[in-house]
Amino acid sequence: MKTLAILDPTLATSLTDFLKSQQIPFSTQPETDAETGLESINISVVDELYDRACDATEKWDQSMHSQPKPRCPHCGSSNLEYQELAPGESVTQISGLYHCTDCARPFPAQR
Numbered sequence: 001m002k003t004l005a006i007l008d009p010t011l012a013t014s015l016t017d018f019l020k021s022q023q024i025p026f027s028t029q030p031e032t033d034a035e036t037g038l039e040s041i042n043i044s045v046v047d048e049l050y051d052r053a054c055d056a057t058e059k060w061d062q063s064m065h066s067q068p069k070p071r072c073p074h075c076g077s078s079n080l081e082y083q084e085l086a087p088g089e090s091v092t093q094i095s096g097l098y099h100c101t102d103c104a105r106p107f108p109a110q111r
């Protein structure tokens with residue numbers, strides 16, 4: 001086995017979900033930092049799958065950092081406030097409304 005990554009539990013869950021979706025088997029081992037007492041998860045894979053798992057981890061890492069930011073369709077601003085619709089108000093394709101803080105015009109957030 002080779003250690004692929006040591007991550008905090010939230011990130012580790014995200015990565016292991018991604019590895020599952022890529023059908024890469026892995027094993028996890030909780031570790032506690034002796035100094036800080038913080039828990040982290042050691043994710044390891046068998047040697048033969050290590051290269052593939054590294055590629056997958058890279059893709060996962062990119063997807064974590066490339067959340068597309070919505071922009072105002074009226075003025076192109078990315079200064080937005082999000083307002084989620086109350087369950088009764090929600091329409092099929094729309095989960096909430098953005099309010100542009102530059103031109104003050106609302107637009108729907110797509111699901």
Ligand SMILES: [Zn+2]
Nearest residue numbers: 072075100103
């Ligand atoms: Zn705007």
